Amino acid sequence: MICDEARERLVGQLRQLDARELVDVLREVLPLHDESEGSYRATLILAQATLWARDAPEEDHDPADLSAVAWPDRAYYGNRLGPDQGFWEDGQCKTCGLPVTSNAKxxxxxxxxxACQLT
Ligand SMILES: [Zn+2]
Structure with missing residues (x-):
């Protein structure tokens, strides 16, 4: 546990990161909060929620979509964070079925x- 001042400094540092950098930092932290017991494993992940306006012209989607933010494949991108384009790549994990989004394909x-190949 760290004191309030240290936590505020940390928040200030995190706010200076762009989205890709924030995701990369959280990649190092969130999986540490993993719990497994018997037949299940629960891990903290980052998610993106998309809330649609009630008067949006598209009627074929739910009022809200939730996707897990997938970690860019740093090895594929030369140890970099992938394209800086927002979370425009979407898909579904073929192993666990979770809807995922990322800045990287x-x-x-x-x-x-x-491994996920997104479009
Ligand atoms: Zn998965």
Whole structure:
């Protein structure tokens, strides 16, 4: 546990990061909060929620979508964070079925660690 001042400094530093950098930092932290017991494993992940306006012209989607933010495949992108384009790549993890999004087409599922190829 760290004191309030240290936590505020940390928040200030995190706010200076762009989205890709924030995801990369959280990649190093969230999986540490993993709990497993018997037949299940629960891990913290980052998610993106998309809330649609009630008067949005598209009627074929739910009022809200939730996707796990997949970690960019740093090995594929030369140890870099992938394209800086927002979370425009979407898909579904073929191993665990979780809907995922990322800034990168080549990414890793944050829940099960499988490689994801997004479009
Ligand atoms: Zn998965």
């Amino acid at each position: 080549r990414a890793q599922c944050p829940a099960c660690g499988s």
